[in-house]
Amino acid sequence: MCKIIDQICLVTSCGCKPTLQNCPENSPAQIIAFDELKTDYKNPIDQCNTLNPLVLPEYLIHAFFCVMFLCAAEWLTLGLNMPLLAYHIWRYMSRPVMSGPGLYDPTTIMNADILAYCQKEGWCKLAFYLLSFFYYLYGMIYVLVSS
């Protein structure tokens, strides 16, 4: 019984290629979106309205992975993901007063500091997701080959 669960977890966590694609997708979207804001293409209200619904799914998917890694006892991978998970929790706790889900407030997003921060955050996360994607891919192939 236990083994089966373990195996399923291992498969999901290692063969996470299809799901992971959802995950990093958000970061480039954010980067592009913030760049659009900076270069004046879109107005902040629309931009926040498109970005805000994406924030929570991204965080939830990431949290789901962490749970999966936990179940699979993938301690190293989990350790790598824990800081980001903690960051996500902190980020969402300290979001501005909003009635809907999301992080971005159209009235403050145009502040140069906040815009720069959001952009930097987007790049960092994109890099992290990309690297971890290849790491998971490697992990999956390794498991497949060795088994």
Added chain:
Amino acid sequence: MSAPAGIPPRPAAAPGGARAPEAAARAPPCQNGPMQNPMQFPFGYGLHLENYSASSGRYPQVPQEAVPSQLNNQYVADYHSACYSIPVQSVITPSVGPSMLNTQQPQQLYSGAAHPVESAGGLTQGAISSASHLHTGVPQSYSALSSHCSSSTSSSVASQGFPLSSGHYAMPTVSSAVYPNLSYPSMSIGSPYGQVFTSQSLPAVGQFEETNAFPGPSSTVPRTLPHQVPLGYNSTSWSTSDFQSAQDNFNRNHTGSLAKASNQINTVGIVDSSHPVSQNVQFTKPGVETSVVSSAVTSSIRTPVSDHLTEAASVPSNKQPSEPLLQEETNTATSSPAPTPQTSRTPKPFGYGYPTLQPGYQNAAPPTSAMQPNNPGPHSGFQQYPQYPGVNQLSSTLGGLSLQHSQQPESLRPVNLTQDRNILPVSPVLAPVPNLNSDLKKLNCSPDSFRCTLTNIPQTQALLNKAKLPLGLLLHPFRDLTQLPVITSSTIVRCRSCRTYINPFVAFIDQRRWKCNLCYRVNDVPEEFMYNPLTRSYGEPHKRPEVQNSTVEFIASSDYMLRPPQPAVYLFVLDVSHNAVEAGYLTIVCQSLLENLDKLPGDSRTRIGFITFDSTVQFYNLQEGLSQPQMLIVSDIDDVFLPTPDSLLVNLHESKELIKDLLNALPNMFTNTRETHSALGPALQAAFKLMSPTGGRISVFQSQLPSLGSGFLHSREDPNQRSSTKVVQHLGPATDFYKKLALDCSGQQTAVDLFLLSSQYSDLASLACMSKYSAGCIYYYPSFHHSHNPAQAEKLQKDLKRYLTRKIGFEAVMRIRCTKGLSIHTFHGNLFVRSTDLLSLANVNPDAGFAVQMSIEESLTGTSLVCFQTALLYTSSKGERRIRVHTLCLPVVTSLADVYAGADVQAVVCLLANMAVDRSVSSSLSDARDALVNAVVDSLSAYISTASNLQQSTLIAPNSLRLFPLYVLALLKQKAFRTGTSTRLDDRIYAMCQIKSQPLVQLMKMIHPNLYRIDRLTSEGTIHVNDRVVPQPPLQKLSAEKLTREGAFLMDCGSIFYIWIGKSCDNSFIKDVLGYTNYASVPQKLTQLPELDTLSSERARSFISWLRDSRPLSTVLQVIKDESPAKTDFFQHLVEDRTEAAFSYYEFLLHIQQQICK
């Protein structure tokens, strides 16, 4: 569940029985409605009313009155439109249904969910349909500057606030006008700017002697003074403070006199003084405009408005080839038209300005006198500035007249703060003048509208970081101006790549090309621009008014519109709950409105509407043709709807009688209400629905915490925490309902202005959001009561008068451009930032100030000048699209010393205050306080480390920053930032809102009020303004040590004057000025000085009214006796003194010194 109800004087028109007072008796409304013969209930009324009374328990009685049959249809129609416009409504009253079926047919068109507004004034018809799906359907419509135009151009123009494609740009609108018409609707522009102009006239030694030669209060002021203006000296330096104080007095003179002159024409070539009457019908009325245009075309550029009177006479003489002569001509021209009453007075400001310099000089302690923030003079660090053709010819003719200047600029002179006790100058501090050559200085934008924290811009970000001073702009773009060149031209010349408007600081490479001063692109001069209609000369593009004035206004063509200009639309949303009625504000508001109904800015299309609310929302049908206003009550606050969408906002002129009826009836309609709840949120939603087709202004009057419907709030303030020194919580909003609403409003070009009149906590932090992001304004009257608190009542009255009559710009956007290399970092003020440099302002009012933080992204090595340009595009109340452009030019410096020399301490403090407000909301109040102290510590320690020869142990500041610690200390003792002293949360938030939205001049008075001793006003140093002698007492330190029991002191806090009377104040003062026999008989609440026929009374009154006239905002006066409880209001402003919780000034200096030495 809507119940239409009649309003008096219709006898039996209240089907709800309820709210509408009866006409004859003005009987108390609700519960005891007149019991008249029950008649037949028309259609479904009985049932409906049962429903109604059941739904809200306030209507216990079934109405017993007959509804005259001819009214029935109306009511039914109303009801139906209400009922069917929202499907949900009809569900609630199913029993009503059958009996109503017969009337249902004509109302079919309301059955849709969204009801089309049908009579939206004709002009906006096409726009409405697109408006309804603004946020969903048309993605661009928000970014479009003035929202949705129904025409096909909208999508293409929408991408940018200003039409950027040259195709649009080139589209001629005034096809008939081959050459642009230049209209100078206001007075003479002998010199573009008064202040600059004085600075020009002062530097010459010869003139200095001349000015000293003017004896006392002589009215024979030589007219030659202004003539010498054009004698621009290549380099200007004032080595003594005399000039400064003279200039100061001079300026003050003019503000005073001009303010007095109000709408009238001033013939002195002074430009920028505040104007109490905002709506200058004279200047904007199209009829007048055209006449001005026609005269302007034939006469010269320099034609003053007074020349309207003598148009023909002045025309030939004004065509002058060279500038100095031109100016002279202007001045003679201005003096010639005798008919204007001002002409006889105009000399006085010149004449009387100067004598004051003597006493002022004497009063100053010797070290102080030298501490005026003088222009540093041509400092060695400055290179030659680029020469501009046209303006340059002047200086070349007069080259070599430059004065010798001291080696070190005055503003850099080190001041030992701990030893210098008298650092406050005797007269109010002036803005430093940028160190430009005299021609540019003359052309530069007035510091009243445009100020930079550093008048010498550091070349790199590294240098800026080293100086530890914030770089930013303080703007007052829509200020009331008495003089403003208005340009009607078919093409508005702009840079092709960065869209900068042509301005005085561009370089003309040759006759046909100009180089943009912001992006350095070379542009062609359009053919039209070559012709100067005012001088009727060809080939002098640099003489055009756009190039001669840094503040101009263009009449924009249809390229700058996305829809036809909107009419002026005003909606008043009034709280009528028990609390509000008890406070009695309704009488004041209605009375003010009645008085100013004809003065509301607008044209024949002006529309007005009213909504009242308590636990329900009441609308007023004011459609023309009704015999009396009709009240329509919507009690379904969860899903509020408009009962009759097309008759709630009505044309002011067509329905004036109905509006007057309503305003007369309103104060008494709710006298017996017992409703304590307030459904502000639903009322605002209804207001938004009503306004969204057109845009306009919503004025909200609220008296308590909103307690019902969406947007309800809880009390968050803990009174025990008011004086806490630790954490101040709840500075941010509790809900984002108001913010969202404001953003929606802003998208529909609607601004929400909030008047909060409450005695208890009403969560201003949340409520203020509705105005903050929709570019509205906020007024707060703590513990307002019409009879218990007469000072607040008077203030409301005066504020309303100003509010209703001041100028207003609709559907505005503001863009701030700056020289390549600089970039805008953060905006402050009541606005919504729509892109990196574009601000969306649904409304713009003349009392709104903005602040901008900037950063230097690229090094400014290639240039010696940087420019900032603000362009404000708005629709005037007359339906004209106008663009007001301000351009400021500043030098770039490379050394740290120069950066300090050019620091504008007032601007720095105001910008820091704005930043501190942001910080306290986003982080915490103590964080913001620390940041303020650190700003002083960092900048002073950076200065000390640059000046290596100074002793490290003493606290030294450059002269330009000598007031910095004092102002920051004052800021820390402001209501917004103070800790330890009991401060109500709403008061604190309101102070923060004011910091964010007030222009610099007003804000400085709030931070550091001016204190004068007024019991011994002498004739010494008086100035004459409009035949009145105005004494000029010196400024006093804000310290109790300056107060004496024998004296009386006036404190000018911007919006309030306190007069403090000492216990043993001279009886003659009390008798002569206050009109009481002795100190004991002076009442506690005195808000006016009696008009007594004594010299001292006359002096005091003229001084106070002079102070009052120098600002557009209303001020109330409060006389405070030494033992009265109100004296804390006065003493809290004495910022140099120690309080239980805060440092005294000296302690603060020691604290800073300690921090620096660390």
